Amino acid sequence: MNTLAKRLLAALLISLGLIPSASARLRVTTTTTDLAALAETVGGDRVDVFSLSRPLQDAHYLDATPGMIVRISRSDLFIENGFDLEMGWVPEVLRETRNRNVRSGGPGHVNASNGIQAIQVPERIHRDMGDVHPSGNPHYTLDPIIAQQAARNIADGLIRVDPRHADTYRANLEAFIARSDEVVNEWVARFEPHAGSRLIIYHKHFDYMFERLGLGIADSIEPLPGLAPSARHVAGLIARHTPDTVRMVVMEPWHDQRVGRQVADGIGVPLLILCPTVGSCEGAGDLIGLFETNARKLLELLEAEASE
Amino acid sequence: MMMKCHYKIKPLSLKRSPVVRATALSALLAAVPTFGADSGLAGTPLNIGAGLDMVFTAPLRDMDDSEFEVRAFELNIGAPVDPFFNFLATLSWHEGEIDLEEAWVSTILPGGFKLQFGREFIPFGYLNRVHEHDFPQVDQPYVIEGLTTDHGFIGDGFHLEYIAPFMNPTLTVIFGAYDQIQHSVGRRMDGFPLLGRVQTFAESANGRHSVLAGISYLTTAGDKDPMEDRLNADGQTADRRARGKMDYTFGLDAKYKFSPGRTTYQGFTLGAEFLRVAYDPYENHMDFVPGMNIGSDEGFYVYAEWDFDRFRGIGYRYDRTDVLFSSLEDDAQIEAHSIYYQWRPTEFSRLRLQYQYANDDREDESEHLVMLQGTFFVGWHPPHRF
Numbered sequence: 001m002n003t004l005a006k007r008l009l010a011a012l013l014i015s016l017g018l019i020p021s022a023s024a025r026l027r028v029t030t031t032t033t034d035l036a037a038l039a040e041t042v043g044g045d046r047v048d049v050f051s052l053s054r055p056l057q058d059a060h061y062l063d064a065t066p067g068m069i070v071r072i073s074r075s076d077l078f079i080e081n082g083f084d085l086e087m088g089w090v091p092e093v094l095r096e097t098r099n100r101n102v103r104s105g106g107p108g109h110v111n112a113s114n115g116i117q118a119i120q121v122p123e124r125i126h127r128d129m130g131d132v133h134p135s136g137n138p139h140y141t142l143d144p145i146i147a148q149q150a151a152r153n154i155a156d157g158l159i160r161v162d163p164r165h166a167d168t169y170r171a172n173l174e175a176f177i178a179r180s181d182e183v184v185n186e187w188v189a190r191f192e193p194h195a196g197s198r199l200i201i202y203h204k205h206f207d208y209m210f211e212r213l214g215l216g217i218a219d220s221i222e223p224l225p226g227l228a229p230s231a232r233h234v235a236g237l238i239a240r241h242t243p244d245t246v247r248m249v250v251m252e253p254w255h256d257q258r259v260g261r262q263v264a265d266g267i268g269v270p271l272l273i274l275c276p277t278v279g280s281c282e283g284a285g286d287l288i289g290l291f292e293t294n295a296r297k298l299l300e301l302l303e304a305e306a307s308e
Numbered sequence: 309m310m311m312k313c314h315y316k317i318k319p320l321s322l323k324r325s326p327v328v329r330a331t332a333l334s335a336l337l338a339a340v341p342t343f344g345a346d347s348g349l350a351g352t353p354l355n356i357g358a359g360l361d362m363v364f365t366a367p368l369r370d371m372d373d374s375e376f377e378v379r380a381f382e383l384n385i386g387a388p389v390d391p392f393f394n395f396l397a398t399l400s401w402h403e404g405e406i407d408l409e410e411a412w413v414s415t416i417l418p419g420g421f422k423l424q425f426g427r428e429f430i431p432f433g434y435l436n437r438v439h440e441h442d443f444p445q446v447d448q449p450y451v452i453e454g455l456t457t458d459h460g461f462i463g464d465g466f467h468l469e470y471i472a473p474f475m476n477p478t479l480t481v482i483f484g485a486y487d488q489i490q491h492s493v494g495r496r497m498d499g500f501p502l503l504g505r506v507q508t509f510a511e512s513a514n515g516r517h518s519v520l521a522g523i524s525y526l527t528t529a530g531d532k533d534p535m536e537d538r539l540n541a542d543g544q545t546a547d548r549r550a551r552g553k554m555d556y557t558f559g560l561d562a563k564y565k566f567s568p569g570r571t572t573y574q575g576f577t578l579g580a581e582f583l584r585v586a587y588d589p590y591e592n593h594m595d596f597v598p599g600m601n602i603g604s605d606e607g608f609y610v611y612a613e614w615d616f617d618r619f620r621g622i623g624y625r626y627d628r629t630d631v632l633f634s635s636l637e638d639d640a641q642i643e644a645h646s647i648y649y650q651w652r653p654t655e656f657s658r659l660r661l662q663y664q665y666a667n668d669d670r671e672d673e674s675e676h677l678v679m680l681q682g683t684f685f686v687g688w689h690p691p692h693r694f
Contacts, residue, residue, distance in 0.1 A: 061573070065509060065694040066471070067510075070471055070475055074473060088655070088691055089692075095394050098471060103391075226655070
């Protein structure tokens with residue numbers, strides 16, 4: 001085979017993904033946009049990152065598609081959130097993937113929750129408690145300080161599959177840790193006057209962030225995790241709470257906002273729609289941006305309430 | 309009354325596959341003390357779940373013929389065997405009989421291949437790999453139930469699946485070979501049945517539109533549809549289903565989903581499937597005449613569904629299909645319209661109410677049916693595909 005033919009064959013194989021190119025960036029697939037942003041932060045210009053879920057897609061509920069299987073099969077690194085967030089579809093996709101390296105236990109697999117102490121770990125698991133996660137609340141990426149551990153896990157994964165650029169990944173990790181410490185501490189200080197303020201939530205999505213900012217949760221619109229609120233439950237919320245006991249109602253944009261509005265209006269407090277994931281609203285381009293965007297919205301409303 | 313005809317199929321019993329029986333039973337017995345999701349078995353995660361499917365059917369013309377049935381009880385067991393093999397088994401109690409519906413092991417091979425072997429819902433069409441309780445409507449589409457089985461095509465053998473390294477659209481090529489496949493025509497297809505399928509999946513750049521489409525072909529290379537256990541002393545049978553033996557089955561299927569975007573639980577689904585089954589006459593049937601031609605049957609269904617949110621959805625299905633051996637039944641057809649509403653309180657329970665108008669050319673009157681279905685799951689359930 002002459003040189004030209006060899007080059008053409010190599011180009012074809014590279015384009016089909018059958019062999020990697022020497023200078024190729026790592027292909028990283030994540031289950032959520034939050035993890036995609038974190039992988040981009042740690043991987044820098046060494047990675048091409050793709051999220052299997054869209055910003056306004058609830059990662060609890062996705063169908064396993066053939067496209068996901070091919071995507072993961074061609075990845076160098078696969079990152080999942082863990083704490084059973086994706087238990088309805090990731091096991092199927094990993095079982096079907098043609099790439100053993102990215103399966104659980106493989107060098108190209110990262111469970112970003114490793115080493116994180118989850119909140120709300122149930123003492124017992126029973127379906128009559130609703131759709132609870134046995135490992136605890138999985139939405140830890142809403143708090144950049146807790147997400148630092150996820151970033152460490154991602155850096156470890158990148159180093160496993162690409163040890164030549166370990167220094168780059170470690171440097172990016174350290175930069176993220178320093179920046180997130182700085183930003184979060186600043187916001188925690190700004191929330192101090194409002195510490196202990198209580199909110200009504202729809203789903204336990206923002207709890208890590210509320211805990212970091214010193215906010216309390218008075219009640220939830222979901223009677224149990226994953227269950228639709230009944231008219232009786234909504235009426236009970238309105239009867240139980242007043243503007244003296246809760247400051248606002250907060251919710252994710254993918255739930256029925258009419259219910260949130262009904263509860264907020266019934267109690268006489270504002271309704272606030274927060275950004276649940278990276279990319280779901282302006283300013284939430286990465287994890288720190290997501291935290292700042294949500295913190296800013298909360299603080300503006302709390303300060304406006306306080307000044308009335 | 310024209311209640312839907314359920315072709316009784318002798319289940320492929322555990323006795324037929326001693327290796328599978330031993331594996332499934334030992335897994336079952338070992339699992340009993342720790343029944344539940346992600347149970348521990350000697351430190352190895354073992355997923356176990358059970359499901360119950362109940363249906364109340366009321367023909368509006370004659371309410372006295374209403375019936376309530378526990379349609380199926382299903383036990384699923386699945387787990388990785390080791391880094392190289394995955395295991396899944398489904399035991400089902402269905403119309404008073406226990407079937408081993410699935411018991412297979414899969415493994416990944418180099419070059420984008422996957423091998424799955426054992427007993428499986430063969431990868432023919434779309435609905436054939438979907439368990440009955442997970443069908444989009446209460447009942448099976450008439451073309452599926454009438455021209456395949458009320459269980460679907462279940463085969464003992466293997467299939468090899470290749471996924472080309474294209475991202476969007478994807479291309480999957482499947483080849484299967486089986487010792488036997490059960491189906492409506494003559495109870496089962498022997499003689500080394502062969503299966504071929506090509507499917508593709510594509511989604512729009514924003515992920516709001518996605519479509520899966522496939523083409524399937526099933527035939528047999530050797531003896532077809534033996535009815536030995538139904539032959540009389542003269543070596544003949546009068547069984548209606550034995551008038552023909554399957555030559556081939558051809559299928560087209562497509563499923564489209566649209567997600568509006570902001571409220572991601574909302575969505576529109578459009579699904580359709582076309583089947584054509586060609587036959588040869590069965591020489592041992594009492595009605596057999598040399599040179600007779602019994603041709604082929606074909607039909608399709610199409611449905612549309614709108615999910616308001618994670619809990620509620622409505623849909624409509626249209627059925628049109630030949631009856632089995634339609635050429636011997638004055639080209640009779642069945643046409644049906646169904647509308648349904650479903651409520652899913654959680655991921656693990658679903659209630660569905662369905663009204664159906666059906667017209668069978670062989671019947672004097674059209675049928676109006678109301679069906680109410682309850683589906684309930686405990687423990688683990690295999691993840692749903694697109």
